[in-house]
Amino acid sequence: MTREPNFDELIGTEETGAERERLRHAHELLLQAGPPPELPPSLQKAPNFGVFSLHHRRVVKRRTLVLLAAALSIAVVFVAGYAVGNNRGGSSTAKGETPRLLALTGTQAAPNARATLAVWHARNGNWPMRLSVVGLPKLPGHTYYEVYLVRNGKPWGQCGAFRIARSSPDTLTLTFNAPYSLQKGDSWVVTRPNPSGAEPGQTVLRAVTA
Amino acid sequence: MEIALEVPQPRLRAVPAETAHEPPDASDSSDAELLARVGERDRDAFEILYGRYVRPVFSLALRRLGDRGHAEDAVQEAFAAIWRSASTYRPERGAAGGWLYTVARNAIVDRLRRNGPPTDTELPELASGEPGPAQQAEDAEVSWRVHRALEEIEPREREVIELAYWSGMSQSEVAEYLGLPLGTVKTRTRSGLAKLAEVLEGEVL
Numbered sequence: 001m002t003r004e005p006n007f008d009e010l011i012g013t014e015e016t017g018a019e020r021e022r023l024r025h026a027h028e029l030l031l032q033a034g035p036p037p038e039l040p041p042s043l044q045k046a047p048n049f050g051v052f053s054l055h056h057r058r059v060v061k062r063r064t065l066v067l068l069a070a071a072l073s074i075a076v077v078f079v080a081g082y083a084v085g086n087n088r089g090g091s092s093t094a095k096g097e098t099p100r101l102l103a104l105t106g107t108q109a110a111p112n113a114r115a116t117l118a119v120w121h122a123r124n125g126n127w128p129m130r131l132s133v134v135g136l137p138k139l140p141g142h143t144y145y146e147v148y149l150v151r152n153g154k155p156w157g158q159c160g161a162f163r164i165a166r167s168s169p170d171t172l173t174l175t176f177n178a179p180y181s182l183q184k185g186d187s188w189v190v191t192r193p194n195p196s197g198a199e200p201g202q203t204v205l206r207a208v209t210a
Numbered sequence: 211m212e213i214a215l216e217v218p219q220p221r222l223r224a225v226p227a228e229t230a231h232e233p234p235d236a237s238d239s240s241d242a243e244l245l246a247r248v249g250e251r252d253r254d255a256f257e258i259l260y261g262r263y264v265r266p267v268f269s270l271a272l273r274r275l276g277d278r279g280h281a282e283d284a285v286q287e288a289f290a291a292i293w294r295s296a297s298t299y300r301p302e303r304g305a306a307g308g309w310l311y312t313v314a315r316n317a318i319v320d321r322l323r324r325n326g327p328p329t330d331t332e333l334p335e336l337a338s339g340e341p342g343p344a345q346q347a348e349d350a351e352v353s354w355r356v357h358r359a360l361e362e363i364e365p366r367e368r369e370v371i372e373l374a375y376w377s378g379m380s381q382s383e384v385a386e387y388l389g390l391p392l393g394t395v396k397t398r399t400r401s402g403l404a405k406l407a408e409v410l411e412g413e414v415l
Contacts, residue, residue: 011403
């Protein structure tokens with residue numbers, strides 16, 4: 001059994017009057033609060049939400065653009081719907097592993113938009129993802145798009161955000177992360193802010209379904 | 211025959227070497243100043259703010275969600291919300307600590323809703339001995355304030371306070387454990403408690 005610290009033993013008798021009462025109040029709050037929790041390794045470092053301002057991005061080389069466009073075309077044909085398999089199944093973290101691909105298509109809110117999302121196997125509980133997107137319009141002000149993990153048909157967990165700037169290349173490639181335990185049937189959408197400010201926002205890109 | 215002894219292990223955080231005299235988080239910026247910088251997508255400011263608040267947010271999430279995995283997710287979501295919404299913070303409307311508390315609490319409540327009702331829906335036959343919602347809310351708020359304030363005091367003072375309050379050790383045992391004179395432990399405890407009281411008094415939620 002843990003002994004409770006005794007205020008008089010801790011502070012002694014030097015402090016008196018108002019100062020002693022001030023210390024006693026802090027002492028009582030410490031007892032009421034209890035110990036702070038041990039931080040798990042996943043929370044030791046501040047997360048990187050992968051927000052990119054295209055003003056700071058280097059222009060993607062033409063060769064890369066061609067490759068991305070090819071990958072996009074292949075993915076649209078290759079993938080119809082996407083379901084993440086059993087997350088315990090992915091043990092390979094070797095370089096050069098093949099990611100799973102999800103094709104996203106624009107909703108009525110962004111009919112010209114399309115994208116591919118590549119998801120690699122988890123590393124230490126994090127699922128690296130790369131989104132290649134074309135055809136999304138620039139949003140007003142400082143607002144930005146958000147990438148959401150969809151679970152049970154609803155946006156469930158945020159994986160990152162990005163902006164489109166006037167100077168952005170046709171195909172924008174961004175790196176994100178899903179710090180969640182992925183489950184069978186999970187998918188992703190891209191949203192833009194709702195005028196009301198409610199979250200998640202309006203879906204502009206969703207997975208292609210069969 | 212092997213005998214397993216249950217010895218309470220004090221939980222310690224890294225404390226700078228004896229010669230170092232750095233401020234707790236290498237920044238004198240106020241929370242409001244940091245939030246303004248985060249609103250402009252300043253990654254360094256975000257990391258300082260994260261260091262100050264990750265423990266209180268995790269503590270709050272654990273209290274509300276009762277599950278470490280869900281609490282970890284909730285912390286990520288809370289800081290994602292802070293990153294996204296920092297530019298909407300207006301100092302004239304209230305203290306930064308209160309704004310951060312609200313954003314974190316909302317993210318945790320959202321997570322609670324998404325998790326759905328508990329799987330065990332049977333009603334208990336006896337009244338629960340646990341505190342009611344009002345008391346739980348007050349406890350959560352006190353825990354937030356205290357854990358946040360602990361991040362403000364010198365690491366050496368924080369260390370002796372954490373040992374004195376939550377390791378079960380007496381001050382003599384703390385002194386022996388840290389290899390310090392008893393007088394030094396007593397001085398650090400007193401000055402740490404005084405600083406903590408000062409931070410708590412100046413804090414508005």
